[in-house]
Amino acid sequence: MATILANDGIDAAGKKILEAANVKVVTEKVMQENLSEALKNFDGILVRSATQVRKENIDAVPNLKLIGRAGVGMDNIDVKYAEQKGVKVINTPAASSQSVAELVFAHLFTMARYLHDSNRAMSLCETKEQFNALKKKYSEGIELSGKTLGIIGAGMIGKAVAKMAVGLGMNVMFHDAFINDVKFDLSFHPNISSQKIPLAFQCVPLEKLLTESDFITLHIPFPKGTAPVIAAKEFDKMKKGAGIVNTARAGVVSENDLIAALNSGKVSYAALDVFEGEPLVNKDIRSHAKISLSPHIGGSTREGQERIGIELAEKVVSFFRDLK
Numbered sequence: 001m002a003t004i005l006a007n008d009g010i011d012a013a014g015k016k017i018l019e020a021a022n023v024k025v026v027t028e029k030v031m032q033e034n035l036s037e038a039l040k041n042f043d044g045i046l047v048r049s050a051t052q053v054r055k056e057n058i059d060a061v062p063n064l065k066l067i068g069r070a071g072v073g074m075d076n077i078d079v080k081y082a083e084q085k086g087v088k089v090i091n092t093p094a095a096s097s098q099s100v101a102e103l104v105f106a107h108l109f110t111m112a113r114y115l116h117d118s119n120r121a122m123s124l125c126e127t128k129e130q131f132n133a134l135k136k137k138y139s140e141g142i143e144l145s146g147k148t149l150g151i152i153g154a155g156m157i158g159k160a161v162a163k164m165a166v167g168l169g170m171n172v173m174f175h176d177a178f179i180n181d182v183k184f185d186l187s188f189h190p191n192i193s194s195q196k197i198p199l200a201f202q203c204v205p206l207e208k209l210l211t212e213s214d215f216i217t218l219h220i221p222f223p224k225g226t227a228p229v230i231a232a233k234e235f236d237k238m239k240k241g242a243g244i245v246n247t248a249r250a251g252v253v254s255e256n257d258l259i260a261a262l263n264s265g266k267v268s269y270a271a272l273d274v275f276e277g278e279p280l281v282n283k284d285i286r287s288h289a290k291i292s293l294s295p296h297i298g299g300s301t302r303e304g305q306e307r308i309g310i311e312l313a314e315k316v317v318s319f320f321r322d323l324k
């Protein structure tokens, strides 16, 4: 049917679907500098975030029909250019939401009980005195229940986060640049319950969300050339002692202004999964006692990767089937 280069790998479940439909899948990694030459032997390419598919690659391979991104963000693909050249670009927008939302809560629980810092400190704890000192230091944590979670971006991940927040007894507030009313079902895993409870929220202005939230989490894209949504002016408006989580894209929160807000005590804690200098992380960020860190793993769970692989494979198969 077609030959595909899955240059950043593909989940076994997705590979199985492709091969069952006679799509030949090659998973041997081609280095970025050799990509244009290697692609001449393929009908399509599947990438995660590592491989870049740029104008020069697209120009070099006139027969390329499909570019697939396993995941959501398409920053590593020149999407508009590809589409102008008649190359179909697909991604898997729904597959990562649950995994990212769960990581948000991993960070929220961590921040609320200082686990990021106490994990580091406990590794050096050898005496009774040290243990007691740490016990005292980390005994001022808070519960999430009853607190207000401000969600910026009422898309798929924002809604998945809201479901968990509601389940935990948090107040939820949404802000979205393009949506006023947010409606979805409070449904959980189908094996646990098929019950659907309708939820509805009216989005609030950013200013209200900033001033009233105990924790803020961002779930928005960061188009090239745009300014951070959260910088010094926005930190100034936040509640003293608030916490902020960025699992969206580096740049939506200014790292410099975040450090200033943490050091001044305006913000009590932060959690980051994405970084301005990624894959390198600024030393002031990675060594900050008030920041919980993860290395861009929001969508990277076994279940998430399997869902991504299946969704992508099904889209690839249907694309080449329709092309016939």
Ligand SMILES: NC(=O)c1ccc[n+]([C@@H]2O[C@H](COP(=O)([O-])OP(=O)(O)OC[C@H]3O[C@@H](n4cnc5c(N)ncnc54)[C@H](O)[C@@H]3O)[C@@H](O)[C@H]2O)c1
Pocket: 071, 072, 073, 093, 096, 097, 100, 152, 153, 154, 155, 156, 157, 158, 175, 176, 177, 178, 179, 219, 220, 221, 222, 229, 247, 248, 249, 273, 274, 296, 297, 298, 299, 300
């Ligand atoms: N950390 C990870 O590994 C990981 C994994 C998956 C997705 N993501 C990122 O999470 C983000 C959200 O993903 P999603 O699937 O929920 O996207 P989505 O498209 O479903 O929702 C995004 C929402 O943000 C709103 N929006 C856009 N710009 C805005 C702005 N400036 N202010 C307020 N609202 C704005 C849109 O109207 C939309 O409702 C994306 O940036 C994506 O790249 C990260």
